[in-house]
Amino acid sequence: MTATGQRKENMNTIRLIIVAVGGQGNLLASKVLGEAALLAGVPVRMSEIHGMAQRGGVVESAIVMGQARSNLISDGEADILLGFEPSETLRALNKCNPDTVVITNMAPLPPFTVAIGKGTYPDLNQLQTLIRSKTQRLIAFDAVALAKQAGNVMALNMVLLGALLQTRQLPITPEQLKEAIRTKTKANLADVNLKAFDLGYAAGQDA
Amino acid sequence: MHKLLADEPGAKILMLGNEAIARGAVEAGVAFATTYPGTPSSEISLNLFQISQQSDLYFEYSTNEKVALEVAAGAANAGVRTMCMMKHVGMNVAADPLMTLAYVGVKGGLVILTADDPNMFSSQNEQDNRYYAKMSGLPMLEPSSVAEALEMVRHAFDLSEELREPVILRTTTRINHSSAFVELGTLGQRTTSGVFKKDPLSYVTVPAVSRKLHVKLLENLAKAARISETTPFNHVSGSGTWGVVCNGVSHNYISDAVQELGIADRVRILRIGMSNPLPADLIKAFLKECDKVLVVEEGEPFMEEAVKALAQEAALTLPIHGKGEDLFSRLYEFDPAMVRRVLAAYFSVAYTPPAKIDLADIPEIPARPPNLCAGCSHRATYYAVKKAAKGMDTIYATDIGCYTLGFLPPLSMGDFVICMGSSVSSACGFSRATDQKVVAFIGDSTFFHSGITGLINAVHNNHNFTLVILDNGITAMTGHQPHPGVDMAAMQMEGYHRVSIEAVVRALGVGHITLVKPFKVKKSITAIEEALAYKGVSVIISQEICTLYARSLKMPRQRPFQVSERCKNHRDCINELGCPAFYLDANRVRIDANACVGCAVCAQVCPENAIVRVKE
Incomplete structure (x- = not known):
């Protein structure tokens, strides 16, 4: 029988999972990443499940860059997990392996059950300790605060893209991503979005 | 200008699978399109609806999928290129016209799109609609990627005109809701008007005619089978003796898996893109080159059974497997790791799955189920019905829409649902077969789709229940599409007539009809109490606009x-x-x-x- 081929042999492929709560803007984040990948000349395929996003559900995007044809990421096979909400990041840990880099916003958006006292939100310190102990690296910070600092809470997605690019895990340069922000997000928000990206990039370095 | 109307051949655009399908239709010169919205197909029609407002493409949201296909059948038989889109369960509704339209055939190209939903991300079942192609005798195409979806739609129109039969294009959610860069082709010319030439002995399906038409269908099917042998959509790659037959997204997972397992030189892959009729000679020739074959397909063993039958015809005894224990499941969707694992095990390739992390000490994370929106009128109506029915032994027959979510606590208003329109008709059965108090809930769009016939049945057979029509003025669940009761003027759309739900219900002879405004709680409860006390069929029409739709119309917001x-x-x-x-x-x-x-x-x-x- 032949080789014990491992998927790591295919170094060209990067698998990124983005999880968010409906309305947090992760679909735009995926779109901007896709456009930046085109600028970088990197093949990209994306798949999203957004069944009832407008009604408070979870939105999950899979982004595969490189030569692979699949646009779906199996459990344990994400190279990067980008979480827009801490409990959703924790919930998506099944997508990770010991080599996964995890980036998460730390500002909670408690599910309704928790908001009305019928569920317990995970302890944020324990959450970070758990993720840090099980994965290669955790970058965790309050991205909502930085989005507000940039001028619009809706720029949360751009803050997180900044932190994502700072990890240098993707074959995309910050300049390519900024170009995608300039051309693919609303013109009147471009400055806020670019500032948000820079703040996220800096936060990723410090976290 | 709509981005899918861009006249820039060669430009690469990031597209959702559903956008690529709409673009493919536009490149093919589609001139007529009909649908009833349903996830995961909805964005195809949304894009064509928008395009129709900027071009001479005719588009309509039809009352239901049966109507949509019949409207399409008329247009296509007048010689106009037509597309009809629906989700997989919509094909059940359209199955009646489908079966006999296959006998009659078409003159202008007709492409019927079915969007299947393995894993039921937003559906009540995960039926495999390849069997509709088999049952109707119509050709079926299945893409593996977003780019191929565009190409196949374009080709499907040509194929339909060549065979003079509708062509079914089957996608799955992972095609519809995937994105990739797709190269634009040339925009097609639209022929928006045709002529129907009388020929009753070809079009009026009385038995004597249909006996001839069935012969014609089988001849067309034989012709399609010859096309299937040579179409580039059915292709073989690799030269090994381990055979894999696959379709759709499974082809992506297999292509990656043979690379990752380092067995590309040992595997021969037959990708089926035209799944009905299957290419019998191509499959037999493929089998002769193999020692052992694995069939990789989500859903039912559609290809597996056919491949086994063809092996028998060719007197081949090699092992052929697909579904089974330690193999593939008929349940849910596939993923790359699952396909890699089964492929490795089937061909005895040593393989260690990548290290997983231990999740045993992860605390329980509170669920985030979808919920009726803040200010949703359905919540108010459910509350009022619950109060009015207090102390009664109730059965709440519900239906398909946002309001299905009312079955969750704390409302817990929903006991039975099987398909669009089933609330009304199942209420007939429940009320006759039990002594319980039966209340049925149906949305406005679903009422038009298939609730009216059930209500006629209820009146005629003198059943005893209350029907609550949750009229929020739009098809909310699938993203705010219009329906016959919608105020099109609010959408700045002209040339439509608005059908009044109340007038319909009155015309059917319902004995007790009340209109309520659900945000007026006490009045609503009193009105519902009276309706529940009525012996016979009573109808409550609960009118309040969908709060999300109101926001999108920029209607003034009340103070919180x-x-x-x-x-x-x-x-x-x-x-x-x-x-x-x-x-x-x-x-x-x-x-x-x-x-x-x-x-x-x-x-x-x-x-x-x-x-x-x-x-x-």
Whole structure:
């Protein structure tokens, strides 16, 4: 029988999972990443499940860059997990392996059950300790605060893209991503979005 | 200009699978399109609807899928290139015209799109619609990627005209809701008007005609089978003796897996893109080159059974497997790791799955189920019905839409649903077969889709239940598509007639009809009590616009509410309504002013009158 081929042999492929709560803007984040990948000349395929996003559900995007044809990421096979909400990041840990880099916003958006006292939100310190102990690296910070600092809470997605690019895990340069922000997000928000990206990039370095 | 009308051949655009399908239709010169919206197909029709407002493409949201296909059949038989889109279960509704339209055939190209939903991300079942192609005798194409979806739609119109039969294009959610860069082709010319030439002995399917038409269908099918042998959509790659037959997204997973397992030189892959009729000679020739074959297909063993039968015809005895224990499941969707694992095990390739992490010590994470929106009128109606039916032994037959979510606590209003329109008809059965109080719930769009016939049945057979029509003025669940009862003027659309639900219900002879405004809680409860007391069929029409739709129309927003100091923490608001605008802060109920739309329902529910409107 032949080789014990491992998927790591295919170094060209990067698998990124983005999880968010409906309305947090992760679909735009995926779109901007896709456009930046085109600028970088990197093949990209994306798949999203957004069944009832407008009604408070979870939105999950899979982004595969490189030569692979699949646009779906199996459990344990994400190279990067980008979480827009801490409990959703924790919930998506099944997508990770010991080599996964995890980036998460730390500002909670408690599910309704928790908001009305019928569920317990995970302890944020324990959450970070758990993720840090099980994965290669955790970058965790309050991205909502930085989005507000940039001028619009809706720029949360751009803050997180900044932190994502700072990890240098993707074959995309910050300049390519900024170009995608300039051309693919609303013109009147471009400055806020670019500032948000820079703040996220800096936060990723410090976290 | 709509981005899918860009006349830039060669440009690469990031597209959703559904956008690529719409673009493919436009490149093919589609001139007529019909649909009933359903996830995961909805964005195809949404894009064509938008394009129709900027071009001479005719597009309509039809009343249901049967109507949509019949409208399409008329247009296509007048010689106009036509597309008809639906979700997989919509094909069940359209199955009646489908079966005999296959006998009659078409003159202009007709492409019927079925969007299947393995894993049921937004559906009530995961039926495999390849069997509709088999049952109707129509050609079926299945893409493996977003780019191929565009190419196949374009080709499907040519194929349809060549065979003079409708062509079915089958996608799955992972095609519809995937994105990739796709190269634009040339925009097609639209021929928007045709002529129907009388030929009753070809078009009027009385038995004597249909006996001839069935012969013609089988001849067309034989011709399609010859095309299937040579179409580039059925292709073989690799030269090994381990055979893999696959289709759709499974082809992607297999292509990656043979690379990752380092067995590309040992595997021969047959990708089926035209799945009906299957290429019998191509498959037999493929089998002769193999020692052992694995069939990789989501859903049912559609290809597996055919491949085994063909092996028997060719007197081949090699092992052929697909579904089974330790192999592939008929359940849910596939993923790359699952396909890699089964492929490795089947061909005895040594393989260690990548290290997983231990999740045993992860604390329980509170679920985030979808919920009726803050200020959703359905919540108010459910609350009123629940109060009016207090103490009764009830059965709540519900239906398909946002309002299905009412089955969740704390409302818990929903006991039975199987398909579009089933609320009304199943209520007929429940009320006749039990002594329980039966209340049926149906949305406005679903009422037009298939609730009316059930209501006629209920009146005629003198059943005894209350039907609540939840009229929020739009098809909300699938993204705010119009239906026959919608005010098209509010959408700045002209040339439509609005059909009144109330007038329809009155015309059917329903004995007790009441219109309620669900945000007026007491009045609604009283009206529903009277309807429940009525012997026979009573109808409540509960009218209030969908709060998300109202926002998209930029309708003026009411001032939000807040909880005042009078609150004694009864928490009826949370425990009985459960509006997501509520939250607890230091054990006190608060209202998120950004989420609250000012519907005032909670203010009427509070026993202390402690919930008051925020002052300006």
